[in-house]
Amino acid sequence: MTKIGFIGLGHMGAPMVRNLLKHQHDVYIYDAVPAAMMALTDAGAIPAQSLKTVAQHAEVFITMLPSGENVAEICTGASGLFKLAQPGSLFIDSSSIAVDKARELHQLAARAGIQMLDAPVSGGTGGAEAGTLTFMVGGGEAHFNRAKPILECMGKKIVHMGAAGNGQATKISNNLILGISMIAVAEGMTLGKKLGIDPKKLFEICSNASAQCWSLNNNCPVPDILPNVPSSHDYQAGFTSAMMLKDLKLSQLAAQTVSAVTPLGAEATALYTLLNNLGHGSLDFSAIIKLIEAK
Numbered sequence: 001m002t003k004i005g006f007i008g009l010g011h012m013g014a015p016m017v018r019n020l021l022k023h024q025h026d027v028y029i030y031d032a033v034p035a036a037m038m039a040l041t042d043a044g045a046i047p048a049q050s051l052k053t054v055a056q057h058a059e060v061f062i063t064m065l066p067s068g069e070n071v072a073e074i075c076t077g078a079s080g081l082f083k084l085a086q087p088g089s090l091f092i093d094s095s096s097i098a099v100d101k102a103r104e105l106h107q108l109a110a111r112a113g114i115q116m117l118d119a120p121v122s123g124g125t126g127g128a129e130a131g132t133l134t135f136m137v138g139g140g141e142a143h144f145n146r147a148k149p150i151l152e153c154m155g156k157k158i159v160h161m162g163a164a165g166n167g168q169a170t171k172i173s174n175n176l177i178l179g180i181s182m183i184a185v186a187e188g189m190t191l192g193k194k195l196g197i198d199p200k201k202l203f204e205i206c207s208n209a210s211a212q213c214w215s216l217n218n219n220c221p222v223p224d225i226l227p228n229v230p231s232s233h234d235y236q237a238g239f240t241s242a243m244m245l246k247d248l249k250l251s252q253l254a255a256q257t258v259s260a261v262t263p264l265g266a267e268a269t270a271l272y273t274l275l276n277n278l279g280h281g282s283l284d285f286s287a288i289i290k291l292i293e294a295k
Contacts, residue, residue: 001025002150005048005058007074007081008095009036011237012121013064015128016094016154018043022131023153028054055084060150061091067246068097076108087113092147094135096120096247099165099172099254106139106164115143118164119151120171124238132156136174138167172254175247179268179285182215186289189222200225221286230284241288242281245272 001024006017009031020027021044029037029045030053037047048054051074054061061081065071071093075081081091091114093105102118109116117139127133133155137144144160151158161170188211192202199222207217215221219238223231230238248269255262275281275291283290 002060003058004028004150005030005054005061006045006064007031007051007054007061008064008066008070009033009040010064010066011125012094012128014040015125016062016064016133017045019128019131019154020150021045025150025153026057028057030054051079051081052084055081055086059086059089060147061085061089062150063091063093063095065095067095068101071095071097071105072101075105082109082112082114085112085114089114090143090146091116092119092151093117094119094121096171096175096243096250097168098250099168100257102138102168103165115140115146116164117143117147118167119147120167121155122171122174123155126238128154135159136161136167136170138163138165138169140164168250169254172247172251175244176251176262176265176268178215179244179248179272180264181213182219182221182286183268183271183288183292185211185213185216186221186286186292189220190289190292193222215286219284219286221289229286231286231289235280235283235287235290237282237284239285240281241272241275241283241285244285245269245276245281248272 003026005028007030017027017040027045028048029040030048031037041047063071106116117137119135119137121133121135123133131154134157135151135155137160148158161167193199203225219229220226221231230236251265252269280287
């Protein structure tokens with residue numbers, strides 16, 4: 001099977017590694033937090049003490065890191081992955097980073113003889129654990145075809161979006177819609193409650209009428225309507241408010257570069273900024289209803 005180096009073992013990366021292991025791949029893991037590596041060693045992952053160790057053994061590399069700066073730090077420079085990896089290696093970045101940064105990394109990878117794809121995901125920690133993530137992939141078609149069997153170990157929907165950076169462009173467009181729709185659901189459900197409507201009855205109507213959307217039907221922000229969503233478990237995160245804010249900021253940065261008009265995106269960014277400033281960044285992004293209810 002394929003020898004894979006996986007870098008970044010957080011809430012998303014760790015379950016993705018477990019699914020690669022279930023498909024009998026050899027996975028060399030690296031993270032700045034030693035405990036994160038130890039937690040996967042019993043599952044069969046091979047801990048590496050440095051990027052050099054990963055580069056010496058793996059032919060495919062996957063990163064799942066918090067920011068574009070983290071990805072660039074791992075990949076570039078004299079001791080970076082692009083310098084250490086063998087020419088012809090495949091690099092898949094599943095982090096959520098700026099479109100321009102992703103395209104810059106594609107260029108640097110090509111100069112080093114590395115095949116690169118930007119392949120951010122949707123589906124949250126639940127999708128990562130179940131192996132049902134959606135991958136939106138940017139880069140060369142031949143690289144995509146090489147990567148697809150590996151991505152299918154971690155996801156159920158793998159879509160080639162086109163040229164370098166298009167995976168990231170798709171991710172921020174999707175999450176722009178997601179963030180705005182969650183705010184709309186929170187406003188509608190809060191209004192109905194204040195008008196005296198039973199939230200469960202309102203949900204029953206809206207989830208089967210023209211208001212239905214993923215934010216309502218699958219991640220209702222009102223507690224005790226759906227049993228297995230964050231709102232019914234003290235907003236324990238599937239996708240944190242901090243991560244939503246990060247992606248909304250990336251959407252606004254991208255919008256500026258192409259002169260796209262996103263007034264609702266700007267307002268959503270402002271509201272999630274306020275939610276995070278109030279100390280709720282670690283909560284699920286559906287916790288935006290706390291801000292709406294307090295107004």
